[in-house]
Amino acid sequence: MKFSKIILSVFTFLVFIWTANANLSISPLKHELTIESWKQKSEIIKVTNNEKTAITLYTSKEDFVAGDDSGTPSFIKPQDQKTDLYSLSNWITIENNNVTLAPGETREIRFSVKVPANWEPGWHYGAIFFSPGAPSGAQVAVVQRLWVLILINVPGDIKISxxxxxxxxxxxxxxxxxxxxxxxxxxxxxxxxxxxxxxxxxxxxxxxxxxxxxxxxxxxxxxxxxxxxxxxxxxxxxxxxxxxxxxxxxxxxxxxxxxxxxxxxxxxxxxxxxxxxxxxxxxxxxxxxxxxxxxxxxxxxxxxxxxxxxxxxxxxxxxxxxxxxxxxxxxxxxxxxxxxxxxxxxxxxNYYIVVIILLIIGGFIYHKKAIAPKSKEKLRKQLLDEMKNK
Structure with missing residues (x-):
C-alpha cells in the first residue's frame, strides 16, 4: 500500500532529527493491518538505545487526521477526539507504559489493536509515541517524540464520495x-x-x-x-x-x-x-x-x-x-x-530591400519620364543645328 510510504515521507525528516539527537533507532516505522470487527491483532515495535547511558522512554497513543488543506496530518489525543467513528487510539493497547533501555539494548514493545463491533469500515489512522524524560501528560514545555504509524483497515462497505x-x-x-x-x-x-x-x-x-x-x-x-x-x-x-x-x-x-x-x-x-x-x-x-x-x-x-x-x-x-x-x-x-x-x-x-527596389524603380521612372525626354530634345536640336551649318 502506497499510503504508508507517502505519510512516511512527510514525517521521516522529523523522525531523523529526533533519532539523531537521541541516538535511538526504531523499527518498523509503520504497521499496516487489516482487522475485522470483534477481531484483535498484536504486533511488535523494536527500540534500540545506541547511547552510552541508559534512557527511559514513555509511551502514548494518538489519532491523526488531516490538519489543513495542504495535507499535513495533525495528531489528536484520545480525549480530544470528537467522534469514535474514525478513532484508532482508543482501541490500541500498549504493553508497556514506559521502558528503560540500557546502553546498546534493544527491547521489543508489543501492542495490540482490538476492533469493536460498531467500528466504521475503511481506514483508521493513529500513532504510538515514544518520548524520553517525561511521561504522557507531564507539564513540560517541549518533549521530543518518536512515533510509529499505525494504519488499520476494517473490511466492510467502503463509501466513496x-x-x-x-x-x-x-x-x-x-x-x-x-x-x-x-x-x-x-x-x-x-x-x-x-x-x-x-x-x-x-x-x-x-x-x-x-x-x-x-x-x-x-x-x-x-x-x-x-x-x-x-x-x-x-x-x-x-x-x-x-x-x-x-x-x-x-x-x-x-x-x-x-x-x-x-x-x-x-x-x-x-x-x-x-x-x-x-x-x-x-x-x-x-x-x-x-x-x-x-x-x-x-x-x-x-x-x-x-x-x-x-x-x-x-x-x-x-x-x-x-x-x-x-x-x-x-x-x-x-x-x-x-x-x-x-x-x-x-x-x-525586408523593408530595406523594398526601399531599395522602390528607389530603383523610381529612378527608372524618373529617368524615363524626365531625363530621357530632355536628352532626346537636346539631341534633336544638335542634329538640326548641324544640318543648318552644312
Whole structure:
C-alpha cells in the first residue's frame, strides 16, 4: 500500500532529527493491518538505545487526521477526539507504559489493536509515541517524540464520495499567489482542491494538458523522473502534460486537500558535464522565438525577422483519475482558459530591400519620364543645328 510510504515521507525528516539527537533507532516505522470487527491483532515495535547511558522512554497513543488543506496530518489525543467513528487510539493497547533501555539494548514493545463491533469500515489512522524524560501528560514545555504509524483497515462497505471543489490558475507576486487569467511569464501555478467525504483515503492523480487556439497540445511542458524498481533516480524525460500529485499523496477521509503545481516553461534536454541529461525550461518568448527560427532556416533576400506582441489563448484540460474499490479507476475532466502574452518573431518582408527596389524603380521612372525626354530634345536640336551649318 502506497499510503504508508507517502505519510512516511512527510514525517521521516522529523523522525531523523529526533533519532539523531537521541541516538535511538526504531523499527518498523509503520504497521499496516487489516482487522475485522470483534477481531484483535498484536504486533511488535523494536527500540534500540545506541547511547552510552541508559534512557527511559514513555509511551502514548494518538489519532491523526488531516490538519489543513495542504495535507499535513495533525495528531489528536484520545480525549480530544470528537467522534469514535474514525478513532484508532482508543482501541490500541500498549504493553508497556514506559521502558528503560540500557546502553546498546534493544527491547521489543508489543501492542495490540482490538476492533469493536460498531467500528466504521475503511481506514483508521493513529500513532504510538515514544518520548524520553517525561511521561504522557507531564507539564513540560517541549518533549521530543518518536512515533510509529499505525494504519488499520476494517473490511466492510467502503463509501466513496468526493468533489472537485476548485481548479484555478495563479500567478505569484511578492511571494503571494493571485488568481489571474492572463500571464506574461512563468511560472504559472495550477491549484486543484479535492474533497473526500467518506470513509477511506483516496489517491487522486491529474494530468493537465495545455491546448492552444489551434487545438494542438503544447509539447514538452514538463519533466518526469525515471526511476528504477528500487526507486533510484535514473534520468528525466520530457512529457506533453503537467502531472499533478504524481507522488501519490492521499486525501484522508472527511478532509479537503489542495494540490499546487507549477508550469515552469517549455522543456529541453541539456547534456551535463558528467554525461547525464537534465531538463531545462524556456520562457514564452524564448520558446516561440526558437519555433520561428525553425521556419527561417533559409531566408529569401526580400525576407526579414520581425517582432510583435502576441496574446495566445491556452486551455488547461484537467483529467482527474483515482482508484476506487477493487482497483477500479474513476475519471473526471474540467477545463480552465487563460491568456499568455509574449514577443513573437516572425518572417516578414525586408523593408530595406523594398526601399531599395522602390528607389530603383523610381529612378527608372524618373529617368524615363524626365531625363530621357530632355536628352532626346537636346539631341534633336544638335542634329538640326548641324544640318543648318552644312
Amino acid at each position: 468526493w468533489d472537485l471543489t476548485g481548479f484555478d490558475v495563479w500567478n505569484k507576486f511578492e511571494n503571494k499567489l493571485e488568481i489571474k487569467d492572463s500571464f506574461i511569464d512563468f511560472p504559472i501555478y495550477f491549484d486543484v482542491k479535492f474533497k473526500n467525504d467518506w470513509n477511506t483515503h483516496l489517491k487522486p492523480t491529474w494530468k493537465i494538458e495545455l491546448i492552444d487556439e489551434n487545438w494542438e497540445i503544447l509539447k514538452n511542458v514538463w519533466k518526469e523522473s525515471i526511476t528504477s524498481p528500487a526507486g533510484a533516480y535514473i534520468w528525466e524525460k520530457m512529457v506533453d502534460y503537467i502531472p499533478v500529485n504524481d507522488w501519490g499523496w492521499n486525501v484522508l477521509p472527511k478532509s479537503e486537500r489542495k494540490f499546487e503545481w507549477a508550469w515552469a516553461g517549455f522543456g529541453y534536454q541539456e547534456l551535463n558535464t558528467d554525461g547525464t541529461k537534465s531538463v531545462k525550461f524556456k520562457n514564452l518568448t524564448e520558446y516561440y522565438a526558437s519555433k520561428a527560427a525553425e521556419k527561417r532556416a533559409y531566408l529569401q533576400f526580400y525576407e526579414q525577422i520581425h517582432t510583435r506582441k502576441v496574446n495566445k489563448k491556452i486551455t488547461a484540460n484537467l483529467s482527474l483519475s483515482y482508484e476506487w474499490k477493487d482497483k477500479e479507476k474513476k475519471d473526471f475532466k474540467q477545463t480552465k482558459t487563460f491568456t499568455v502574452s509574449y514577443d513573437e518573431q516572425y518572417v516578414g518582408v
